[in-house]
Amino acid sequence: MTVPATVAELVREFRANGRIVIVGASLAGLRAAEALREEGFTGSLTIIGDEPYEPYDRPPLSKQVLKGWVSADHTKLPRLREVNAQWRLGVAATGLDRAAKQVRLADGEQIPYDRLLIATGTRARQWPNPDEAALDGVYTLRSRDDAAQLQKALAAPPSRVMVIGAGFIGSEVASVCRELDLPVTVVERGSAPLVGALGGVIGEIAAEMQRDHGVDLRCGLGVSSLEGDSGGHVRRAHLSDGTTIDADVVVASLGSIRNVEWLEDAGLASGFWGVGCDAGGRAFDVNGVITDSIYVAGDVARAPHVLYEYQFLAMEHWDNAVLGAEVAAHNMVNLEPHYRPHLLLPGFWSGQFGVNIKSVGVPPFGDEIVFTQGSVKERHFAAAYGRRGRIVAAVTFDHGKWLEYYGKLIEHSGPFPPPPPGWDQPPDMKPIPAEFPQPGVPTAIPDVVLTGHDPSERRAEFRSRPR
Amino acid sequence: MVEETPWQQALRYANRANPYPFYEELRRTPVARQPDGTYVVSTYQEIVALLHDPRVSSDVRKLPVPVAPPAEGSAEAEPITEAVVSLEPNIITQDPPEHDRDRRMMTPHFVGPPHSPHLISDLEPEIRRIVDGLLDNMQGKTRIDAVDEFAYPLPVTVICKVLGVPLEDESRFHGWIETALDSLDFGPEAASEEMQSRLAGGRQAVEEFGQFAAELLDRYAQQPGPGMLSAMVNEDGPEAGMSKGVLVSNALLLIFAGHETTVNLIAHSVLTLLRHPDALEKLRRRPELIVPGVEELLRFESSVQFWHTRSAVEDIDIAGTTIPKGAPIFLAYGSANRDPKRFANPDELDLERRDNQHLGFSQGIHFCFGAPLARLEVQVAVGEFVRRVENPRLVEDPPPYRHNQIFRGPRHLLVDIDGIRD
Ligand SMILES: Cc1cc2nc3c(=O)[nH]c(=O)nc-3n(C[C@H](O)[C@H](O)[C@H](O)COP(=O)(O)OP(=O)(O)OC[C@H]3O[C@@H](n4cnc5c(N)ncnc54)[C@H](O)[C@@H]3O)c2cc1C
Numbered sequence: 001m002t003v004p005a006t007v008a009e010l011v012r013e014f015r016a017n018g019r020i021v022i023v024g025a026s027l028a029g030l031r032a033a034e035a036l037r038e039e040g041f042t043g044s045l046t047i048i049g050d051e052p053y054e055p056y057d058r059p060p061l062s063k064q065v066l067k068g069w070v071s072a073d074h075t076k077l078p079r080l081r082e083v084n085a086q087w088r089l090g091v092a093a094t095g096l097d098r099a100a101k102q103v104r105l106a107d108g109e110q111i112p113y114d115r116l117l118i119a120t121g122t123r124a125r126q127w128p129n130p131d132e133a134a135l136d137g138v139y140t141l142r143s144r145d146d147a148a149q150l151q152k153a154l155a156a157p158p159s160r161v162m163v164i165g166a167g168f169i170g171s172e173v174a175s176v177c178r179e180l181d182l183p184v185t186v187v188e189r190g191s192a193p194l195v196g197a198l199g200g201v202i203g204e205i206a207a208e209m210q211r212d213h214g215v216d217l218r219c220g221l222g223v224s225s226l227e228g229d230s231g232g233h234v235r236r237a238h239l240s241d242g243t244t245i246d247a248d249v250v251v252a253s254l255g256s257i258r259n260v261e262w263l264e265d266a267g268l269a270s271g272f273w274g275v276g277c278d279a280g281g282r283a284f285d286v287n288g289v290i291t292d293s294i295y296v297a298g299d300v301a302r303a304p305h306v307l308y309e310y311q312f313l314a315m316e317h318w319d320n321a322v323l324g325a326e327v328a329a330h331n332m333v334n335l336e337p338h339y340r341p342h343l344l345l346p347g348f349w350s351g352q353f354g355v356n357i358k359s360v361g362v363p364p365f366g367d368e369i370v371f372t373q374g375s376v377k378e379r380h381f382a383a384a385y386g387r388r389g390r391i392v393a394a395v396t397f398d399h400g401k402w403l404e405y406y407g408k409l410i411e412h413s414g415p416f417p418p419p420p421p422g423w424d425q426p427p428d429m430k431p432i433p434a435e436f437p438q439p440g441v442p443t444a445i446p447d448v449v450l451t452g453h454d455p456s457e458r459r460a461e462f463r464s465r466p467r
Numbered sequence: 468m469v470e471e472t473p474w475q476q477a478l479r480y481a482n483r484a485n486p487y488p489f490y491e492e493l494r495r496t497p498v499a500r501q502p503d504g505t506y507v508v509s510t511y512q513e514i515v516a517l518l519h520d521p522r523v524s525s526d527v528r529k530l531p532v533p534v535a536p537p538a539e540g541s542a543e544a545e546p547i548t549e550a551v552v553s554l555e556p557n558i559i560t561q562d563p564p565e566h567d568r569d570r571r572m573m574t575p576h577f578v579g580p581p582h583s584p585h586l587i588s589d590l591e592p593e594i595r596r597i598v599d600g601l602l603d604n605m606q607g608k609t610r611i612d613a614v615d616e617f618a619y620p621l622p623v624t625v626i627c628k629v630l631g632v633p634l635e636d637e638s639r640f641h642g643w644i645e646t647a648l649d650s651l652d653f654g655p656e657a658a659s660e661e662m663q664s665r666l667a668g669g670r671q672a673v674e675e676f677g678q679f680a681a682e683l684l685d686r687y688a689q690q691p692g693p694g695m696l697s698a699m700v701n702e703d704g705p706e707a708g709m710s711k712g713v714l715v716s717n718a719l720l721l722i723f724a725g726h727e728t729t730v731n732l733i734a735h736s737v738l739t740l741l742r743h744p745d746a747l748e749k750l751r752r753r754p755e756l757i758v759p760g761v762e763e764l765l766r767f768e769s770s771v772q773f774w775h776t777r778s779a780v781e782d783i784d785i786a787g788t789t790i791p792k793g794a795p796i797f798l799a800y801g802s803a804n805r806d807p808k809r810f811a812n813p814d815e816l817d818l819e820r821r822d823n824q825h826l827g828f829s830q831g832i833h834f835c836f837g838a839p840l841a842r843l844e845v846q847v848a849v850g851e852f853v854r855r856v857e858n859p860r861l862v863e864d865p866p867p868y869r870h871n872q873i874f875r876g877p878r879h880l881l882v883d884i885d886g887i888r889d
């Protein structure tokens with residue numbers, strides 16, 4: 001047989017009889033499994049998830065579920081097709097042996113694979129003091145169970161809710177509280193809500209929006225400790241300026257932690273910002289060499305992006321999980337030159353205080369911002385972010401239909417400021433500094449991060465090559 | 468004589484039944500300047516780009532009257548047609564922020580989750596009842612006119628109910644709408660004496676129709692009644708206060724667009740399925756295909772063939788051409804929906820077509836306001852037609868077409884049938 005014929009035969013054989021294991025049974029894991037079957041993979045497929053539930057959707061948890069519109073167990077992800085897999089739910093993967101090509105489970109079992117997809121996502125960062133975090137009434141919000149418990153607590157109702165951290169999830173929780181007419185205090189160490197993701201200029205608008213809706217917003221302050229009553233229920237928070245706030249529900253929304261611990265000894269490029277991979281989802285090993293059998297998708301992946309100077313991009317966005325999973329699945333059952341890149345223009349949405357916030361691109365990559373359409377006062381507007389004369393991102397408040405236009409401009413490295421619209425121009429169209437926090441200044445952790453090496457942070461540690 | 472451009476040929480009445488060969492030629496120049504200074508955009512990608520481009524205005528007041536180049540021997544340019552009849556702007560012919568505000572005000576009374584999420588789906592039993600009644604009426608017949616007896620009565624009844632327009636007045640406004648529609652012409656025949664006199668008639672009809680709507684709104688202002696128009700007149704939110712003229716204009720738009728497009732869509736769906744017996748048979752066997760099927764029918768015979776009130780507010784570079792500031796832009800949806808660069812085998816009807824992001828309802832901020840209602844009506848009507856009508860056959864192909872180029876559709880559609888199933 002010729003070489004190409006042999007290769008084709010190998011691909012066929014793998015698709016028919018290969019063994020694929022997916023670790024992480026949520027959005028990315030499910031969509032990858034469906035895509036694998038769609039691609040004609042008929043071999044054995046095992047999906048491992050540490051949560052006891054079938055894949056469910058997280059965005060509604062901080063919105064419809066908390067409001068009490070939808071119950072937490074009604075968020076199951078729709079199935080796009082039969083996946084015919086062995087589901088191992090309620091058991092965590094605890095290790096990866098690349099030499100033996102096996103995934104180790106918490107119950108001691110070893111699952112062999114020919115190809116592996118890592119889709120373990122992120123988890124909520126807990127309140128750092130474990131005793132305080134263990135108080136009744138202290139919550140984080142990542143899982144279905146978290147949402148069910150917090151929803152119950154909000155319905156009780158509490159006398160005051162305190163939200164620590166005004167990123168997207170914290171702001172959405174505060175918004176729900178106001179909709180439920182609950183008094184809420186938001187404490188944010190940065191200068192404004194959403195400042196890590198969208199910068200200080202937009203942050204100021206978000207801050208005003210919160211205050212207009214009756215949120216007691218305290219920026220530039222930290223919570224130093226939580227205090228419980230004799231029954232072990234949280235009662236009070238002490239702030240860094242010496243003041244205290246009485247609250248009986250506390251939501252710590254301090255950003256997330258990548259679920260990579262189980263990969264500790266696997267020799268992959270895994271770390272604080274996730275597992276490094278190429279644009280096709282193929283994981284790097286610790287030396288930056290591509291692995292052939294291990295793929296990554298979703299919140300736990302970080303990959304170089306052509307539009308952003310090939311910096312590694314880590315995104316906690318729904319779209320990214322879906323498209324990343326589809327691309328990884330495609331590449332798992334194909335060979336070069338049929339690989340596909342995952343080159344999504346990042347984008348997310350958030351609903352808060354009656355406003356639909358959407359963005360495309362990577363706002364923190366920009367250093368300037370210009371309002372391009374609509375009215376800030378009425379909170380219907382579009383704004384573009386620029387860097388060195390190019391548009392790199394855009395954000396809209398209740399103006400989402402225009403995102404596509406800005407997306408196209410970004411994809412083509414359009415000019416910044418972008419050409420003025422023909423109508424509905426904001427009064428001031430001069431670019432101004434976007435006011436992102438300096439690296440190293442603590443703030444709500446943005447959920448899109450350029451994770452390229454920053455020498456000033458001395459985060460990288462060089463380990464000489466293992467022999 | 469100067470040779471006509473593909474666009475002009477596509478607009479000729481003689482080509483109404485089949486403009487597609489001309490569209491194909493037209494697409495070779497995605498952005499084609501016409502002799503009257505209009506820029507016609509005919510390819511999918513370019514149309515989508517312009518639909519999302521904030522440098523494109525939809526406001527009729529910013530639209531220059533297209534001017535024909537000086538005829539040979541004459542020094543003066545000649546205005547050929549006034550593109551729109553004089554009316555206050557409505558949501559289609561407005562730009563943000565007015566457009567956004569008015570559409571936001573109308574939405575809760577129509578499609579709008581979160582305010583009235585079930586409004587459209589709650590109409591389904593009523594729509595089924597009407598469709599069933601229309602088909603029952605055909606019992607015992609061997610020949611029907613699928614326009615007069617089927618495609619027309621459904622949307623008219625439904626839109627009157629949704630808006631709160633007395634159905635008794637139907638024959639009056641039907642006449643005005645027909646006259647107004649027949650008066651619009653964007654093709655080479657526009658300059659003819661006949662069209663010029665029709666244009667005058669059309670203006671008159673719109674005026675009378677406007678009078679009718681104004682009176683109806685006045686009545687609702689004094690005594691609130693059922694439907695969306697009454698709700699809009701009696702609105703008292705923070706954003707209340709569409710001016711009377713704008714209200715009338717939007718009311719006309721809704722009555723008009725609410726049925727005219729749907730009539731053509733149902734008629735074209737029936738015509739297309741009768742021309743494609745395989746597809747008809749497939750739909751009969753697999754009724755669940757009606758949902759993707761209607762999307763394909765929307766693509767195949769776009770209800771709105773093009774739109775004519777847009778213009779460039781800045782110079783716009785696109786597809787190697789610069790549309791200069793101030794130029795009118797016609798977006799040819801009917802052509803984009805057959806663009807082979809976007810749709811594989813675009814001239815084939817494929818009820819199971821994937822990724823069918825057709826432009827049958829446009830895109831962007833002017834995306835069809837009535838789309839959810841239209842979809843439901845056509846799904847029920849065409850689904851039931853296929854299920855109940857026995858052995859339908861076209862009597863005349865092509866059927867006679869209406870004059871209007873934008874809202875293109877058969878004027879009559881004679882179909883021979885063996886009977887009506889229960
Ligand atoms: C409350 C909330 C609201 C959100 N709202 C939005 C929004 O409005 N818009 C938007 O774009 N995005 C939103 N997101 C983000 C979006 O939900 C995520 O991007 C998406 O869930 C990522 O999917 P994933 O499969 O990569 O990771 P995850 O959904 O985190 O799934 C990873 C799964 O792997 C499991 N797992 C982890 N470690 C192991 C292990 N060792 N063994 C076995 N299983 C393991 C986890 O328990 C989890 O079930 C929101 C997220 C949250 C939490």
